[in-house]
Amino acid sequence: MNHxxxxxxxxxxxxxxxxYQCARQLSRRAGGAAEIVLVNPNDYFLYLPLLPQVAAGxxxxxxxxxxxxxxxxxxxxxxxxxxxxxxxxxxxxxxDPEGNRGELTYDRLVLAVGSVHxxxxxxxxxxxxxxxxxxxxxxxLRDHLTRQVEMAGASDSSEERSARTTFVxxxxxxxxTEVAAQGVLLTDALARRNEGLRDGPxxxxxxxxxxxxxxxxxxxxxxxxxxxxxRARGVEVRTGTSVAEARPDGxxxxxxxxxxxxxxxxxxxxRPDPLVASLGLELEGGRLCVDEYLRVPGRPEVFACGxxxxxxxLTRPGKLTAMTAQHAQRQGRTAAHNVAASCGQGVPxxxxxxxxxxxxxxxxxxxxxxxxxxxxxxxxxxGLTRGYHLLSMPGNRTRxxxxxxxxxxxxxxxxxxxxxPSGAVPLESESPDAPRHVGAGAGR
Numbered sequence: 001m002n003h004x005x006x007x008x009x010x011x012x013x014x015x016x017x018x019x020y021q022c023a024r025q026l027s028r029r030a031g032g033a034a035e036i037v038l039v040n041p042n043d044y045f046l047y048l049p050l051l052p053q054v055a056a057g058x059x060x061x062x063x064x065x066x067x068x069x070x071x072x073x074x075x076x077x078x079x080x081x082x083x084x085x086x087x088x089x090x091x092x093x094x095x096d097p098e099g100n101r102g103e104l105t106y107d108r109l110v111l112a113v114g115s116v117h118x119x120x121x122x123x124x125x126x127x128x129x130x131x132x133x134x135x136x137x138x139x140x141l142r143d144h145l146t147r148q149v150e151m152a153g154a155s156d157s158s159e160e161r162s163a164r165t166t167f168v169x170x171x172x173x174x175x176x177t178e179v180a181a182q183g184v185l186l187t188d189a190l191a192r193r194n195e196g197l198r199d200g201p202x203x204x205x206x207x208x209x210x211x212x213x214x215x216x217x218x219x220x221x222x223x224x225x226x227x228x229x230x231r232a233r234g235v236e237v238r239t240g241t242s243v244a245e246a247r248p249d250g251x252x253x254x255x256x257x258x259x260x261x262x263x264x265x266x267x268x269x270x271r272p273d274p275l276v277a278s279l280g281l282e283l284e285g286g287r288l289c290v291d292e293y294l295r296v297p298g299r300p301e302v303f304a305c306g307x308x309x310x311x312x313x314l315t316r317p318g319k320l321t322a323m324t325a326q327h328a329q330r331q332g333r334t335a336a337h338n339v340a341a342s343c344g345q346g347v348p349x350x351x352x353x354x355x356x357x358x359x360x361x362x363x364x365x366x367x368x369x370x371x372x373x374x375x376x377x378x379x380x381x382x383g384l385t386r387g388y389h390l391l392s393m394p395g396n397r398t399r400x401x402x403x404x405x406x407x408x409x410x411x412x413x414x415x416x417x418x419x420x421p422s423g424a425v426p427l428e429s430e431s432p433d434a435p436r437h438v439g440a441g442a443g444r
Contacts, residue, residue: 007035008107008343011092013082015040015068017048017325018306019112021332022339024394027074029340037104039078039094043068046135047393049325049361050400052175055138055145056182056363057412059403065135066395078104082113085279087299108301108339111288112332115270115307115323117427124246129266131427132175140420141179141265145187147416148262149203153196163260165191165203168251169267170243172209173217174360176267177226180207181362183265184233190414205235206259210242215368217322218358225368225377226360266427270323272308284310284320292350294335303339305331314352327353329392359385 010026012019015038023038030036044065053059068077080094080102091105117131130144131137145167152164165187169180187203207214207230214230214237215223230237238253243264245252250260272286281296282289287310289297294311296302305311306328313319321327334351341348357371359381367381376384386404390397 007033009035009037009105010108010110010339010343011037011039011104011106012110012112013039013092014112014114014306014308015042015045016112016114016306017328018114018309018332018335019110020045020068020072020394021329022110022112022305022336023068023072023075025333025336026339027072029336029345030343032074033345034340034343036075037078037106038068038072038075039080039082039092039104040068041079041081041097043077043079045071045394047389048133049392050389051132051135051138052178052182052361053363054135055132055141055179056186057142057414058182058363058407059400061135061139063396063400063403064393066393071395078102082275085275087279087302090301106301108342109303110335110339111276111296111302111304111308112306112328112335113273113275113308115272116274117266118269118271119427120268122243122246125243125264125266126427128246128248129170129264129427130422130425131266132179133270136420136425139417140422140425141183142186143416143418143420144263144422145183146190146414149187149190149194149197149414150416153191153194155196159260161197161200162204163250164262165197165201166206166250166259166261167203167263167265168206168208168243168259168261169265170208171267171269172207172211172214172237172239173267173269174215176207176209176265177214177230178361178363179265179267180205180235181226181230181233181366184230184235185363186412188233189412193411193414202234205233206238207235208238208242208253210240212239214239215360218360219370219373219375221375222358222360222368222370225375225381226362229362229366229368270307276304276308287320292352293338293348294331294351295338300342303335305335311351314350315354321351321353326355326358359388361385361389 047064050064080096082094084093093103148164152161184205191197213223244254276288288304294303307323311321313321338348360368365379365382367385369376369381
């Protein structure tokens with residue numbers, strides 16, 4: 001079959017919020033007119049906003065993992081991690097889960113490779129901290145929290161008990177705030193049921209950030225709500241400070257205080273996947289420059305969206321859209337529309353989206369939200385937040401709702417599964433020269 005007779009091949013790299021939505025919309029729009037190929041290391045779309053609930057034992061892992069093949073009819077899934085791109089030759093290279101090499105040619109390419117951990121040059125962090133950006137990290141953290149409480153309860157040393165039940169979270173953005181809010185509920189519940197800790201002090205949680213408040217990127221009213229809930233649960237919120245050094249037995253803070261701990265959870269933020277920097281194309285802040293139609297300048301066959309793309313924010317001239325899931329999933333839909341338009345179906349349209357507000361799940365019945373800029377807190381915000389997540393998930397809604405209902409009336413399972421050893425989730429794997437994990441998705 002010659003080139004003019006065959007269907008155009010559209011290759012989408014990454015199945016986070018942007019890549020998944022792009023594939024979903026293209027499968028509906030293009031139908032059989034194009035071959036749609038989705039390349040991703042895993043066979044699921046990870047609903048990142050609910051990952052802290054997995055770590056806290058509220059949701060089971062499969063609840064936030066939506067099958068790609070089961071929800072994307074007409075899309076061919078290729079399991080692989082893309083590591084090379086030949087733009088002049090219109091081909092990508094990847095390694096599959098068994099280490100075999102493969103390559104694909106394309107007529108249209110959508111880069112939705114997401115982001116990775118943002119590391120800071122702090123001694124010991126890469127060796128002793130654990131991040132929180134994917135399912136392995138969430139499963140490891142749940143086991144780790146449980147193990148530390150159990151080992152503390154079995155120890156005769158008050159110093160060891162204190163260190164093992166002290167948990168330090170660095171970064172008070174979305175992820176860090178929710179991890180601390182959910183984590184303290186889990187460790188409190190575990191400690192209450194542990195005979196060796198029942199009469200002792202509560203587990204200690206510290207949330208650190210160099211900003212002057214939690215959730216610094218959001219409205220101050222949401223920040224005050226989150227701060228109030230965290231402090232009421234006993235979380236020590238330390239703003240204007242961070243970690244100066246990490247050691248196996250604890251962390252030294254910037255003010256010189258040493259905190260004995262076995263748990264350093266790194267939630268500082270994200271940076272674009274290093275793959276985009278290897279392309280030799282124009283970048284802004286490490287993100288791939290695109291126009292308002294999500295096209296890469298000089299490469300009309302290449303589109304980019306999500307965390308890895310520097311998308312002009314038409315609602316704020318001169319600014320870029322934030323690295324959030326809200327933008328990523330909508331950019332994915334716009335990219336699908338414009339890719340289809342480039343193949344002769346419709347006309348392109350620019351990406352333009354006004355923020356609809358933000359939701360922060362604080363565990364239990366608590367949340368902070370400002371839908372349509374109306375500030376809400378408490379059970380009303382909690383109900384709205386859970387309702388939004390159910391509507392936003394592309395699958396597993398009934399199972400998620402069932403887990404929430406069971407969590408409201410039954411104690412959480414305080415057992416270690418041992419599925420993810422510590423060595424499987426090293427923070428240094430996200431350094432610029434290390435292998436990448438493409439398609440992890442966007443922030444919220």
